[in-house]
Amino acid sequence: MIPNTRPPVQLAGAERAAEPRVMATVETAFPGDRRPRRTWERWSIPISLAFGLGLWWLVVVVTGLPKFVLPTPPEVLLRLLDYWPAGQLQLHFEATIVEALIGGVAGVLFGLVSGYALAKSEIAEKLVGPYLVASQSVPVVAFTPMLILWFGTGLASKAIVCAVIVFFPMTINTMVGLRSVDRGLIEVMQTFRADRWQILRLIEAPAALPNVFGGLKVSGTLSILGAVVGEFVGAKRGLGFLVNYAAFQLDTPLMFVGLFCLVALGVTVFSLITLAERRALRWRTRGHD
């Protein structure tokens, strides 16, 4: 038999790093339940948003903070309406999306491949493991200047930052997913004389999919983070650049505009991945209700 008695994860330190709290809250925040929603539940998000905005406004009114420290919600909205027609915001948006998308997809693909290699080969794990852990113990911000120096202030350097950040959680999640595959199912495939590729396609890939989606959810938000970090260090465009630029100008309302754009982007990406996950893993919610 193929020996597979080693513990599921050997990169002990790495594993801890790979499971940011995000993942746990992701699962609890979006359970796959389909029970009918009550009326107040349907309004929960608008109510919560309104409450948050109200509190923010109240703080400004009560404390009398100046606009350049903390603007009120309407001031931010006015700045957005004022800034929008110039067409700059769209360009910044586009830059960040393209960087995060290209870098994120590249990081995900590399992560899938290396996760497979690590799950399948002990030698690969021994050789690559230390680099993975090392890359994770250095904050991204610390080596971003170097990437800017090498690859310029354009798209390439940011995409690389994104790819580097995304690579690690994708690798670990893919590896853990593949290691958790039920040996019994692989044995079944062997009795049907399936080849290695068929076992990967028909058993290992679908079995690892829940973990891979866990990695994807983290990767989505991390990828945007990577783009913003890159833009902070050196860029001429992007939402991160906008926030940084506005901060230097003490144009705090514009800074908030940039921040809200990032929030919107992050939430959209996360929701899209969650939606895809629900579709792909529909079988998990069937038969349990």
Added chain:
Amino acid sequence: MSAVLELRDVAFTYGRGVLATAAIGGLSLQVASGEIVGLVGPSGCGKTTILKLIAGLLQADTGSVLVNGSGSQGVHSDVGYIFQDPRLLPWRTVIDNVMLPLQVQRVSRPQARLTAERALQVVGLRDTEDRYPAELSGGMRQRVAIARALTYNPGILLMDEPFASLDALSRERLNMEMLGLRRATGKTMLFVTHSIPEAVLMGDRVLVLSQRPATVLHEVHVDLGPDRTPRTQDSPEFTRLTAAVREGLSYAGSYADGESEAG
């Protein structure tokens, strides 16, 4: 009838060095075409290992395993395996699970579907096609596993305590279904069981294995004819045969599975 399955002096050891455990030692047996043979033996005596050696999931250290007269490396195409647990793919519907072996053989989807539907008909599960394994009872899942083995369509079916996790009634029904299957298709079956009544009810022959390393200690011919019903178990002949098997087992050493006698 000729032997479609033959083990000659087969030995197999797990592990190496001080950890080596001899599971099978000099085991020989023959199974004729269309015959149903039950394997019983003390717990942990290596029954599963024997089935895995025949299936080609394990390779014998010495001796030869002949399927249809020829030995081979790897898994033999004429051998199907039904595991103790159903081992269904939880992300696939019943019909897609049953189609799996045909998908591996690259049979076209419409044709595979037709074959799978027929197999589900045989095990009486046509109306659960589009459900997921998690939506089925244990007995239904095991039937899906049987249907899956049927679409693979091997001449020889190996079954490793296939009904051990089921209640007595479902178990009896499936026993009868397997006998009906043999009548309809003439398949050869070799099954492992902990239950002496099950071995006698289904088997044409029951082989009693020794403690590890396993060899065949004792052989009981079951002359109950091909047409058996659950009521067969009430006949004096049946009682005599189960007693014979139990007697053989007591020679085999500690017979530790008292509870399974009830099954």
